[in-house]
Amino acid sequence: MKDIDWTKLTFSYTETDYIVRCRYEHGAWGELVVTQEKTLPIHVAAAGLQYAQQCFEGLKAYRRADGTIGIFRPIENALRMQDSARAMYMPLLPTDTFIEAVTLAVKMNLDYLPPYGTGATLYIRPIMFGITPKVGVAPAEEFEFCIVVTPIGPYFPTGFGTTPFIINRHVDRAAPLGTGQYKVGGNYASSFRATEPAHEAGVGVLFLDSAQHLYLDECGGANIFLVKDGTYCTPKSDSILPSIINRSLMQLCRDLLIPVEERRIPYTELGTFTEAAACGTGAAISPISRITDPDNGITYHYGEEPGPVCKQLYKALRDIQFGRVEDAHNWCYILD
Numbered sequence: 001m002k003d004i005d006w007t008k009l010t011f012s013y014t015e016t017d018y019i020v021r022c023r024y025e026h027g028a029w030g031e032l033v034v035t036q037e038k039t040l041p042i043h044v045a046a047a048g049l050q051y052a053q054q055c056f057e058g059l060k061a062y063r064r065a066d067g068t069i070g071i072f073r074p075i076e077n078a079l080r081m082q083d084s085a086r087a088m089y090m091p092l093l094p095t096d097t098f099i100e101a102v103t104l105a106v107k108m109n110l111d112y113l114p115p116y117g118t119g120a121t122l123y124i125r126p127i128m129f130g131i132t133p134k135v136g137v138a139p140a141e142e143f144e145f146c147i148v149v150t151p152i153g154p155y156f157p158t159g160f161g162t163t164p165f166i167i168n169r170h171v172d173r174a175a176p177l178g179t180g181q182y183k184v185g186g187n188y189a190s191s192f193r194a195t196e197p198a199h200e201a202g203v204g205v206l207f208l209d210s211a212q213h214l215y216l217d218e219c220g221g222a223n224i225f226l227v228k229d230g231t232y233c234t235p236k237s238d239s240i241l242p243s244i245i246n247r248s249l250m251q252l253c254r255d256l257l258i259p260v261e262e263r264r265i266p267y268t269e270l271g272t273f274t275e276a277a278a279c280g281t282g283a284a285i286s287p288i289s290r291i292t293d294p295d296n297g298i299t300y301h302y303g304e305e306p307g308p309v310c311k312q313l314y315k316a317l318r319d320i321q322f323g324r325v326e327d328a329h330n331w332c333y334i335l336d
């Protein structure tokens with residue numbers, strides 16, 4: 001295992017040894033390739049660069065209590081990448097190939113898989129983009145699928161502490177046409193102007209629906225849930241990314257008899273909740289201490305410590321991911 005101070009890792013890139021690649025040409029996917037070369041010569045007119053014909057995924061591998069290695073719900077990521085690829089008019093990578101590639105990327109970089117108990121994990125980032133040179137507005141015919149992995153620590157520096165958030169309604173995260181529901185780079189690039197200054201200040205950003213700026217959408221790279229009277233409430237919106245963690249938490253709520261409401265949530269309701277948190281693969285559950293609305297100067301407070309529902313769900317999720325309890329829904333894919 002590499003000599004890394006696992007407990008000091010942040011959510012940033014640490015170079016690992018291998019990447020996995022697969023090229024689509026002549027209408028078919030080729031063989032998986034493992035290589036130490038992490039750069040790729042790419043034509044400057046590649047459709048992935050010219051028109052952002054691109055999509056990506058994010059998932060994690062965990063060293064578990066019993067010494068096995070698990071990946072959390074990779075089939076869901078494979079299916080979502082197919083949805084994103086379809087939306088970007090790209091070929092679909094078969095689910096089996098996706099799982100095989102992810103497994104290979106983890107196995108080849110095992111030295112970087114953080115030890116159990118450090119809280120750090122191995123983040124897996126599959127990406128796909130068009131490489132055919134295109135100057136006329138048209139899709140590529142050749143595509144590259146690559147996976148890079150990196151050991152990471154918490155998404156927010158506070159880990160499972162609380163982070164302040166700020167509402168943004170001046171820079172839209174996504175076009176109001178529902179394009180935000182795919183994991184494509186363009187959605188992120190268009191959010192940087194709103195998110196970077198906040199991130200520099202250690203603050204998260206909460207986006208409202210970009211059509212009316214009335215309803216909660218999601219956080220930069222994570223969904224949001226809030227708690228009121230013991231009920232888990234999360235925005236229903238067709239311009240948010242369908243988060244696998246959010247969906248998993250809703251299932252855990254049902255298992256734990258916590259009522260769930262997935263509905264439109266107007267920002268004017270923010271004062272009525274007792275807990276709030278960002279949720280996603282990167283964020284896991286990142287409790288929110290307060291949400292500031294800079295346009296009307298109001299700050300809504302949810303406590304400087306994680307609340308009871310956040311704590312209960314965090315434990316339930318982590319126990320499954322790290323193999324400390326029975327995996328009733330068969331969410332963990334165990335490497336052999």
Ligand SMILES: *Cc1c(COP(=O)(O)O)cnc(C)c1O
Nearest residue numbers: 221222223241243244245280281
């Ligand atoms: C990846 C992502 C999420 C979280 O999704 P998970 O499947 O839970 O990791 C939420 N919002 C956006 C915009 C994302 O890109």
